Amino acid sequence: MSLLVSELKVHYRTLRGDVRALDGVTFGLRDGEILGLVGESGCGKSTLGKSLIRMDGRMRRAGGTVVLDGRELPIDDDRAMNAFRFREVSLIPQYAMSALNPTRKLRRMVGELLRSRGAPLDAEELERRMSQVGLPREVLDRYPIELSGGMKQRMVMVISTLLDPSLLIADEVTSALDVSTQKAVARALLGFRERGYVKSMIFVTHDIALTHHIADTIMVMYAGRLAEKAPADVIVKKPRHPYTRLLLDALPEVGVRYADRRLEGIAGSPPSLLDPPPGCRFRARCPIAGDECAEDPPVAELTPGHHVACWKV
Amino acid sequence: MLKLRDVTKEFRVGAFGGRSVRAVKGVNFEVAPGEVVSLIGESGSGKSTLGRMILGLNPVTSGSITFDDLPVRAGKEYYRRVQGIFQDPFSSFNPVFKADRVFGMIKETYHPAVPAAEWAGRVDSALRDVRLNPDQVLGKYPHQLSGGQLQRLLIARALLLDIKLLVADEITSMLDASTRIDVLNLLAELKARGLGVLYITHDLSLGSYLAERTVVLRRGSVVEMGPTERVFGDPLHPYTRELLSAVPRLHEAWDDPTPVDDCPYHREGGSGGLFEAGPGHLVACAELETCVRP
Numbered sequence: 001m002s003l004l005v006s007e008l009k010v011h012y013r014t015l016r017g018d019v020r021a022l023d024g025v026t027f028g029l030r031d032g033e034i035l036g037l038v039g040e041s042g043c044g045k046s047t048l049g050k051s052l053i054r055m056d057g058r059m060r061r062a063g064g065t066v067v068l069d070g071r072e073l074p075i076d077d078d079r080a081m082n083a084f085r086f087r088e089v090s091l092i093p094q095y096a097m098s099a100l101n102p103t104r105k106l107r108r109m110v111g112e113l114l115r116s117r118g119a120p121l122d123a124e125e126l127e128r129r130m131s132q133v134g135l136p137r138e139v140l141d142r143y144p145i146e147l148s149g150g151m152k153q154r155m156v157m158v159i160s161t162l163l164d165p166s167l168l169i170a171d172e173v174t175s176a177l178d179v180s181t182q183k184a185v186a187r188a189l190l191g192f193r194e195r196g197y198v199k200s201m202i203f204v205t206h207d208i209a210l211t212h213h214i215a216d217t218i219m220v221m222y223a224g225r226l227a228e229k230a231p232a233d234v235i236v237k238k239p240r241h242p243y244t245r246l247l248l249d250a251l252p253e254v255g256v257r258y259a260d261r262r263l264e265g266i267a268g269s270p271p272s273l274l275d276p277p278p279g280c281r282f283r284a285r286c287p288i289a290g291d292e293c294a295e296d297p298p299v300a301e302l303t304p305g306h307h308v309a310c311w312k313v
Numbered sequence: 314m315l316k317l318r319d320v321t322k323e324f325r326v327g328a329f330g331g332r333s334v335r336a337v338k339g340v341n342f343e344v345a346p347g348e349v350v351s352l353i354g355e356s357g358s359g360k361s362t363l364g365r366m367i368l369g370l371n372p373v374t375s376g377s378i379t380f381d382d383l384p385v386r387a388g389k390e391y392y393r394r395v396q397g398i399f400q401d402p403f404s405s406f407n408p409v410f411k412a413d414r415v416f417g418m419i420k421e422t423y424h425p426a427v428p429a430a431e432w433a434g435r436v437d438s439a440l441r442d443v444r445l446n447p448d449q450v451l452g453k454y455p456h457q458l459s460g461g462q463l464q465r466l467l468i469a470r471a472l473l474l475d476i477k478l479l480v481a482d483e484i485t486s487m488l489d490a491s492t493r494i495d496v497l498n499l500l501a502e503l504k505a506r507g508l509g510v511l512y513i514t515h516d517l518s519l520g521s522y523l524a525e526r527t528v529v530l531r532r533g534s535v536v537e538m539g540p541t542e543r544v545f546g547d548p549l550h551p552y553t554r555e556l557l558s559a560v561p562r563l564h565e566a567w568d569d570p571t572p573v574d575d576c577p578y579h580r581e582g583g584s585g586g587l588f589e590a591g592p593g594h595l596v597a598c599a600e601l602e603t604c605v606r607p
Contacts, residue, residue, distance in 0.1 A: 179517065209563050247490060
């Protein structure tokens, strides 16, 4: 196991009380595994990604542990985490557009960044990695504003993985891109793993179809908890959790027409995480909910690697 | 109803506007009542610029846009019939006004003579049309509502004006998968009542779900347009094929586009403009910009 997250609880402090964005999530990540993390907005997927690298001031760990390569990550100690960031855990942020310093040419920016981590700049290696994602070396002598959105995204990907981190967190990296750029970026991520630049990866997204193409395992989250986790093919072909099923049914695909087959959304909205109701969090929207759902459903392993948190399976 | 004829848009860029960029080049298409036309293209293809020109927010450089045979003129009369909804519902509302104030403003501007009680009834039925519970949304601030609710409020607002055409610019791209489809189904219901919709998107699967006709835009020019099932089922232009092959699908692996061995445009001896490959199915030259053949 490369990463082991157990019973992780992360709360956001607000004036009205703690928002339980992440409420007891347990999962593991094997060496070389790409985990796709999907769910609606507010389900805690970005919170999970963020807590593994940097918690912001409003976030607080309320319990649980994170172990990476046998060492526990001090996720709530901002300073102590510095030793891990970039070398052990690295992040590709959602908005690569604003992740680059606009006043520096890229060569200088990368140099400064590496120096701050005490690593020398290996220009040859940097250029080789850039060419692998289809960036010409001249890009280094440009300002970020001179690059297109897809180029910036790929540049950030190269920078994030320069020190060969063990775990890479890609937070909605393709959401702002066009389909053809999206494909190039997704393939570049797969290339990173093949070449061993990163050991394992968590790919946070709301796009199940895209995740299916690059992830080995998909984890579906709902309202701060794990709903279902299984190999990518199983989630797409034989989902067991009612939420996963409804989510997949709501996906329009090319070729599906309103006139032929009418898709349905999921009625209702997720519960407030300020004071979530007891029991299964999907209960209010679930078509098959019963009396037992008033109690928290345990996460059961149906077949090896297929975990579902639902009483009805 | 809506007709675009050789619409071209140039933007002045650079210091003192010394250079110009042609964002839209000679675009022709029509939207009929009760028809959904999806306008598909990547960022920078000019799809939003077209939407803004149709709404009268930007002037056209050359060519013409007519609505019911009259040129587009931004103003009360035009907006009574044509409305636009944009991508970000959160910035479409004034955060210090309660959501229903939007409806109040519509009444003041467009229907000042309607008695208050009757107006309340109309607001109520418009909200029910978009499947919102009036008690749940009226009297709330925008931050208290979800993105899907806000987007539906904007559609309800447009309905109060009795519009004929809705320009929907990426209206579902900020919504979750579970609410996105509700907004699309709603548009389909409104279409059945005779509303024309220009659905601008970069998401091909959403575009194909609703639209009867699809227009594919690349760098400001139409490369392919026609009935949706033809454009998606039998794409002729290499760019359309490339786009379609890049869409992630659930049950199929990503494949590379099948190469086009010969340009149908030239095979059939097309010259100038778009070539009609089938009934209503128009396609541009495969090498639109670099083509040297006559």
